[in-house]
Amino acid sequence: MANFELYYPKLKAHEGGYASADYAAKIGDRGGETYLGIARNFNPEWEGWQIVDEYKAKHGEPKWNGHIPDDRLPVLAKKLTKTKYWDALKCDLYGSQSVAEYVCDFGYNSGIRTAAKALQKVVGVTADGIIGSQTLLVLNGHNQQQVFDALVSVRVEFINNITSLRADVIKGLIKRAKSFTFVS
Numbered sequence: 001m002a003n004f005e006l007y008y009p010k011l012k013a014h015e016g017g018y019a020s021a022d023y024a025a026k027i028g029d030r031g032g033e034t035y036l037g038i039a040r041n042f043n044p045e046w047e048g049w050q051i052v053d054e055y056k057a058k059h060g061e062p063k064w065n066g067h068i069p070d071d072r073l074p075v076l077a078k079k080l081t082k083t084k085y086w087d088a089l090k091c092d093l094y095g096s097q098s099v100a101e102y103v104c105d106f107g108y109n110s111g112i113r114t115a116a117k118a119l120q121k122v123v124g125v126t127a128d129g130i131i132g133s134q135t136l137l138v139l140n141g142h143n144q145q146q147v148f149d150a151l152v153s154v155r156v157e158f159i160n161n162i163t164s165l166r167a168d169v170i171k172g173l174i175k176r177a178k179s180f181t182f183v184s
Contacts, residue, residue, distance in 0.1 A: 001093060002100030004086045008078060010101060011037070011108065014176055018052075018062040028164040035068070036077040037108065043084070048076040081108065088112050090131045096144035098182045099151070105180065106155050109173065114158070122150040148182040 015037030024032050024039075031039025035052050055068045062068055085107050086092070086100075094100035107115035113129035120127040123138045139147065155177045159170060 001095065002091050002097045004082050004091065006097060007086070007091075007101040007104060008081065010180075011081060011105060014105075014179075016065045017067040019064060020061055023064060027166045027169050029169070030164065036073065038077055038080060042111070043080060046076065046080050048073050048080075051076075085112060088131075089116060090136060093136050093140075095140040096148070096182075096184075098180070098184075099139070099144055099148050102148060102151050102155075102180050105176075106151065109176070110155075110158060118151060118154045118158070119147075122147055122154060145182050145184065148180075152177060152180070 017035065019034040021033040021040070024030075024034060029039070030041060032041035034040065035048065038046055038048065040049060051070050051073055052068060055062070055070065086104050089103055089107050089112055091100035091104050094103070103115050103119050106118060116129045116131050116135075117127040119131070119139065120129075120135055123135065123142055125135050125138050156174055159173045159177060162170060165173075
């Protein structure tokens with residue numbers, strides 16, 4: 001079964017520090033203000049925003065990609081990623097670490113329902129956006145390399161169809177989507 005602890009360092013390598021809401025608007029990112037890859041518009045309940053806001057009130061807005069010196073933030077970011085993305089997509093129950101990591105990363109960037117529907121389409125079950133026992137049974141019965149490869153294709157196509165983001169951002173997202181490799 002897949003393990004979140006193996007995935008999380010890979011996610012952290014793709015995510016940066018602080019990005020303001022103004023920067024997000026400039027590049028066409030609907031997520032708004034972002035810290036450690038957590039977009040405020042999509043995760044307004046994240047406990048870390050209180051710490052970010054307190055820091056901004058005292059020190060002003062951090063520089064682009066800057067880090068806030070508070071050890072609680074990485075812990076809270078990891079907790080949110082595990083519960084809202086990895087657990088919501090039931091990645092612990094995937095037979096392939098590579099597929100679990102890819103689906104979680106897809107969900108982290110594009111939303112869990114988008115990632116779940118993509119997985120469901122790839123394995124041939126009803127694409128309702130909710131990973132349940134039927135999806136898991138069918139997924140784990142498939143050739144995992146083929147599922148992984150199909151997910152990469154679906155994700156790249158999905159990214160290419162985003163019209164709101166600047167071209168350089170699209171290019172970076174495609175690079176990220178193709179950076180994962182399948183390990184059996």
